[in-house]
Amino acid sequence: MKKILYVLVMISLLSCCKKGTETEKDKAKDSIVIDSNNMNISILIDLSDRIDPKTNPNPTMEYYQRDTEYIKAIEKGFLNHIKSKKIITYDDQMQVFFNPEPSDPKMNELTKELKVSFNKDTPRNYFDSVDKKYAELPLNIYQSAIKDSQYVGSDIWEFFKNKVNDYCIKDDRRNILFILTDGYMYHENTKFDEKKENSYRTSYLTAKLIKANKLTNSDFKNSIEKNGYGFVKANENLSNLEVIVLGINPEKGNPFEEAVIKQYWENWCKEMKIKKYQIKSADLPSNLEPIILKAISGK
Incomplete structure (x- = not known):
């Protein structure tokens, strides 16, 4: 009887140990999914006349040249992220968008080339590629747009309304959207406003509108809040998207113009439930690169 009891106790102990081991393995599997840091980076380029060196010259460094350097910094941060991972965990991608598409048919081919992805079968020489x-290629894009000189504006509002969910957000990814723009928003196809009793929202933002709304003094924040000025909400829930706006470049004449532009963007991001966002001025690339790399690394 004692021997039988002893055997039963041993079987029970071994069974518990086995279950405990399986539980630990299951936890380990779950932690791999939770800790996954697969990245999906998108770059939306505003190819309006803001990049025209004749219309908006800058003797220090032309704005289109700044953009190309920002893009290089984004790519650098992306590749640094890939290299920090084990090859078996590679499942990351990066792409470039315009809205609307430029008239040059070569642009489509260039964007195809700039859509890159990494998986566990990616060869090491792909990094160099x-x-x-x-x-x-980014410089080719800007040069083509400048040569074409048909600046129809950038429909950023429509991109957020109809495309950002499909193009820039993937499940089980860290989704980051970089927007290269001067901060103004305008396109003739989606220019409209919504006037209500306590608000005046628009799908666009121009220097003319800022003046019309009398946002030209230090009390602009109170005016925005009191009158309900801002962008029309283009999306209900973008909580799985981080947004980084680079290149805010206000027109001269209103010392509060830049702050007004940033306030519009900040309020818009909050209304669309974007939890992480940054809105940066058109600084020299050497100053913005550390910010870009930090944003991508998350450190």
Whole structure:
């Protein structure tokens, strides 16, 4: 009887140990999914006349040149992220968008080339290929747009309304959207406003509108809040998207113009439930690169 009891106790102990081991394995599997840091980076380029060196010259560094350097910094941060991972965990991608598409048909081919992805089967020499593409092709895009000189504006509002969910957000990814723009928003196809008793929302923002709304003094924040000025909400819930706006460049004449532009963008991001966002001025690339790299690394 004692022997039987002893055997039963041993079987019970072994069974518990086995279950405990399986539980630990299950926890480990779950932690791999939770800690996954697969990245999906998108770059939306505003190809309006803000990049025209004749209309908006800058002797220190032209704005289109700043943009290309910002893009290089984004690519650098993306590749640094990939290299920090084990090959078996690679499942990351990066792409470039315009809205609307430029008239040059070559642009479509360039954007195809700039859509890059990494998985566990990606060869090591692919890193050099991506580096080469992002060192050359963005400049070709800007040069083509400047040569074409048909600046129809950038429909950022419509992009957020109809495309950002499909193009820039993927499940089980860290989704980051970089927007290269001067902060103004205008396109003739989606220019409208919504006037209500306590608010005046628009799908656009121009220097003319800022003046019309009398947002030209230090009390602009109170005016925005009191009158309900801002962008029309374009999306209900973008909580799975981080947004980083680079290149805010106000027109001269209103010392509060830049702050007004940033306030519009900040309020818009909050209304669309974007939890993480940054809105940066058109600074020199050497100053913005550390900010870009930090934003991508999350450190």
